[in-house]
Amino acid sequence: MEREKLETLWHSSSHVMADAVRQIFPNAKLGIGPAAREGFYYDFDVEKPFAAEDLEKIEKAMKEIVKKNYKFDRKEISKGEAEKQFAKEPYKLELIEGLEGQTISTYSHGAFTDLCRGPHVQSTGEIKAVKLLRTAGAYWRGSEKNKMLQRIYGISFPSEQELQEYLKKQKEIGERNHIKIGKDLDLFSIHVEAPGMPFFHDKGMIVLDEIVEFWKEEHRKRGYEIVTTPMILNKSLWLQSGHWDHYKDNMFFTEIEEQEFAVKPMNCPGGILIFSEKRHSYRELPIKMAELGIVHRNERSGVLNGLFRVRKFTQDDAHIYCTEAQLKDEIKKVIELTKVLYSAFGFNEYQVELSTKPEKAMGSDETWEHATKSLKAALNEMGIQFKVNPGEGAFYGPKIDFHIKDALERNWQCGTIQVDFSMPEKFDMYYIGEDDKKHRPVMIHRALLGSLERFFGVLLENYAGALPLWLSPVQAKVIALADRHSEYVEKIAAEMRAKGIRVETDVRNESVSKKVREAQMQKIPYILVAGDLEAGKNAATIRKRSGELEKEVPVQKFIERMLAEIKEKK
RNA sequence: GCCCAUGUAGUUCAGUGGUAGAACGUCACCUUGGUAAGGUGGAGGUCGGGGGUUCAAUCCCCCCCAUGGGCUCCA
Numbered sequence: 124m125e126r127e128k129l130e131t132l133w134h135s136s137s138h139v140m141a142d143a144v145r146q147i148f149p150n151a152k153l154g155i156g157p158a159a160r161e162g163f164y165y166d167f168d169v170e171k172p173f174a175a176e177d178l179e180k181i182e183k184a185m186k187e188i189v190k191k192n193y194k195f196d197r198k199e200i201s202k203g204e205a206e207k208q209f210a211k212e213p214y215k216l217e218l219i220e221g222l223e224g225q226t227i228s229t230y231s232h233g234a235f236t237d238l239c240r241g242p243h244v245q246s247t248g249e250i251k252a253v254k255l256l257r258t259a260g261a262y263w264r265g266s267e268k269n270k271m272l273q274r275i276y277g278i279s280f281p282s283e284q285e286l287q288e289y290l291k292k293q294k295e296i297g298e299r300n301h302i303k304i305g306k307d308l309d310l311f312s313i314h315v316e317a318p319g320m321p322f323f324h325d326k327g328m329i330v331l332d333e334i335v336e337f338w339k340e341e342h343r344k345r346g347y348e349i350v351t352t353p354m355i356l357n358k359s360l361w362l363q364s365g366h367w368d369h370y371k372d373n374m375f376f377t378e379i380e381e382q383e384f385a386v387k388p389m390n391c392p393g394g395i396l397i398f399s400e401k402r403h404s405y406r407e408l409p410i411k412m413a414e415l416g417i418v419h420r421n422e423r424s425g426v427l428n429g430l431f432r433v434r435k436f437t438q439d440d441a442h443i444y445c446t447e448a449q450l451k452d453e454i455k456k457v458i459e460l461t462k463v464l465y466s467a468f469g470f471n472e473y474q475v476e477l478s479t480k481p482e483k484a485m486g487s488d489e490t491w492e493h494a495t496k497s498l499k500a501a502l503n504e505m506g507i508q509f510k511v512n513p514g515e516g517a518f519y520g521p522k523i524d525f526h527i528k529d530a531l532e533r534n535w536q537c538g539t540i541q542v543d544f545s546m547p548e549k550f551d552m553y554y555i556g557e558d559d560k561k562h563r564p565v566m567i568h569r570a571l572l573g574s575l576e577r578f579f580g581v582l583l584e585n586y587a588g589a590l591p592l593w594l595s596p597v598q599a600k601v602i603a604l605a606d607r608h609s610e611y612v613e614k615i616a617a618e619m620r621a622k623g624i625r626v627e628t629d630v631r632n633e634s635v636s637k638k639v640r641e642a643q644m645q646k647i648p649y650i651l652v653a654g655d656l657e658a659g660k661n662a663a664t665i666r667k668r669s670g671e672l673e674k675e676v677p678v679q680k681f682i683e684r685m686l687a688e689i690k691e692k693k
Numbered sequence: 694g695c696c697c698a699u700g701u702a703g704u705u706c707a708g709u710g711g712u713a714g715a716a717c718g719u720c721a722c723c724u725u726g727g728u729a730a731g732g733u734g735g736a737g738g739u740c741g742g743g744g745g746u747u748c749a750a751u752c753c754c755c756c757c758c759a760u761g762g763g764c765u766c767c768a
Contacts, residue, residue, distance in 0.1 A: 172696065172697060173697085174697095175698090257697085257698090257762060257763075258696085258697060258698090258762090258763085259696070259697065259762065259763035259764065260695065260696025260697065260763065260764060261696080261763070261764045261765090262695080262696095262764055262765065265764075265765070266765075267694075267695070267764075267765045267766085271695060271696055271764075272696090272764095273696075273697085274696090274763075274764080276762095276763080302760095302761090306704080307704090313759095313760085314759095315741080315758070315759050315760090318758090318759065318760090373766095373767090418768090420767085420768090422766085422767075423694050423695095423765085423766070424694070424759090425694060425695070425696095425763090425764085425765085425766095426694090426765085426766065426767075427759095427760085428760095428761085428762095429760095429761090431768095432767075432768085433768090436768070438768070524768095535768080536767075536768060537768070538768090539768070570768065572768095573768045574768045576768090577768060578768090602728085604725080604726065604727060605725040605726055606725060606726095607725080632724085632725080632726095633726090633730090633731085634724095634725095634726055634727095634728095634730080634731055635726060635727055635728055636726090636727085636728060636729065636730065636731090637729080637730050637731080638728085639727095639728045639729060640728085640729035640730060641729085641730085642729095643728090643729055644729080650728080652727070652728065654726085654727060655727095656727080664727080664728080666728060670728085670729085672728070
C-alpha cells in the first residue's frame with residue numbers, strides 16, 4: 124500500500140484512538156493527533172499518565188469502534204461555530220485561534236468529532252488491524268515552555284497480516300541494536316561512573332583504528348594536514364571565540380593555578396591558533412587542517428543514548444581556510460570525500476539538507492548569499508538531491524548536513540559542512556593577498572563521519588554486527604577438531620597472524636558444533652576447522668559467515684585470498 | 694531538563710512482606726568430536742544506592758543514580 128494511503132489510514136486511526144480514550148477518560152483534553160513517520164499518535168492532557176493496562180483498554184475500545192464501521196463525515200464551519208463546538212477543549216481553541224482566515228473543517232465518526240483538515244478513510248471499518256505501541260510525554264506544540272501532554276503511539280494497517288509483518292520486523296530491528304551488539308561482541312561498555320562516555324574495549328578499538336587509518340589516508344591524499352590540539356584551553360580563548368557566551372551551558376570547566384580553563388566542546392579555536400601562528404600567503408590557500416578531535420559536551424541527561432548521543436566524542440573534524448572564490452570548489456571536494464567515505468562503509472543512501480540564514484545571524488546579506496549559493500551550486504553540480512531548511516543555519520553561516528538512517532529508521536546527522544564568517548573575524552584571521560594586503564579567509568568547518576562514536580553505532584546496526592572483513596575485530600577463528608589438533612591449529616593461526624590477519628584459536632574441550640556456533644554468533648567472517656583430514660596437508664576446512672563450506676583449502680592459498688579481499692575492500 | 698518504564702548471578706530473565714531461582718557462561722571431571730549448544734557435578738547474588746514504614750523489606754513508601762522509549766536540544 125502506498126505511503127499516502129497509509130498515512131490517511133493512520134490519521135484516521137488517531138481519531139479512532141481519541142474517540143476510544145474519551146470513552147474511557149471523559150475528562151481527557153485533546154491535543155493533536157496526526158500520522159507519524161510510522162503509525163500515528165495523539166496527545167492528551169490527562170490527570171494521570173496512561174498505564175500499560177490503559178492502553179489495552181483503549182485498544183479494545185478502538186476495535187469496537189472499527190467494528191461499528193462508522194463513516195467519516197467532513198463539515199466546514201465558521202470560526203465562531205468552531206469556537207462554540209470546541210468550547211471545552213482549550214488546546215483546540217488555541218489551534219482555532221491560529222486558523223484565522225482559513226477554512227475550518229471537522230471530521231466526525233459516530234458520536235466523535237475532531238477539528239481536522241483531513242483527509243480520512245471512508246469509514247472506521249477500513250482499519251483492519253491496530254496496535255497501540257507505547258506512551259510518551261510530549262510538550263504541547265513542541266515547546267518545553269508548554270505543558271507536557273501524554274502521547275500514545277500506535278500503528279495500524281488494512282490487514283492483520285501487514286500488522287504481524289510490521290511487528291516481526293520491529294522485533295528483528297530491536298535485535299540489531301548497537302548497544303546489545305556492543306556487549307555481545309565485546310566492543311564497548313557504558314558505566315555509571317561516566318554517563319555518556321563509553322569505554323571502548325580492545326575489539327572496539329580495532330574497528331575504530333581501522334576507520335581512523337582509512338580516514339587519515341584519504342585525507343592525506345587530498346592535501347589535508349592532520350593536527351591535534353589540547354583538550355583543555357584557557358577561558359580567554361573561549362571568550363574570544365564566543366563559546367563562553369553562547370555555549371557555556373554545554374561546557375565542562377576546570378582550573379589550573381587559579382586560572383579558569385574549559386574542556387573543549389569544539390576543535391575550531393585550537394586549530395585557529397595553529398593557523399594564526401604564522402603569516403599565510405594567498406598562494407598557500409586553501410589550507411586544510413584536519414583533527415580527530417575529542418570533544419566533551421555537557422548534554423542533558425535525558426538525551427543520552429548508547430553511542431548515538433554521548434558527552435564525550437571524537438569528531439572527524441577539519442577546517443578549511445580559503446578565499447570566497449575557492450568556496451564552491453572546496454565544498455565540492457568535501458562532498459566528494461564524504462561520498463568516498465560513506466560508500467567505503469556501505470552507506471549509499473543518506474539524506475542531505477541545506478540550512479539557510481536564520482533570523483539572528485552575523486555577516487552581511489551578500490556574504491550569506493554568496494555562501495549559500497556556493498553550497499547549492501556544489502550540491503547541484505554533484506547531482507545530489509537535497510532538502511532546504513530555511514532559517515535553520517547556524518548564526519555564523521549556512522550548512523549542509525548528511526543524515527544516515529539507523530536500523531530503527533531514525534535519521535542521525537553524521538556529516539556536516541558549515542561555512543563560517545564569524546570565527547575568522549573574531550580571531551582576526553588573515554592571509555596576504557596578491558595586492559600585498561591583508562584579506563579575511565572564509566572558514567569551512569566539516570565533520571564527515573560526524574562523531575566516530577555515533578558512526579560506529581550506525582555502522583553496527585547497519586551490518587547487524589557482521590562487519591565487512593577489513594573492519595572485523597576478529598577476521599578468522601581457527602577451531603581444533605580435537606585435542607590432538609591443537610598444535611596444528613596454533614601453527615596455522617601463527618602463520619596468519621604473521622601476515623597481519625586478526626585471528627583467534629579455539630582449542631577448548633568442546634564439540635565442533637559448539638565452537639562453530641559461538642564463532643558464528645561472534646560474527647567472525649571466516650571459521651577454519653582443522654582435524655585429521657587437514658593437518659597432514661597444511662589445509663583447513665573453511666566456513667564463511669553465510670554458512671557455506673569449502674573443504675580442505677590449503678592454508679597458504681587461503682591467506683592470500685583473505686589478504687586480497689581485505690585490500691580490495693578498501 | 695521534562696514524561697513514562699526499567700534496574701535481581703558474568704549475560705538474558707523468572708520470582709516473593711519471612712534475606713532468592715532458571716537458562717547460558719564460568720570452574721572441575723567424563724567425553725576426543727567433522728560445522729549453530731555432548732554429559733555430570735561445583736562455585737557464583739549486601740536483589741542499583743540511601744532513607745522510611747514494619748517484629749521482619751529484594752518486594753510497600755520517599756529521595757537519589759543509571760539505563761531504555763519519547764519530548765525538547767544536538768554530531
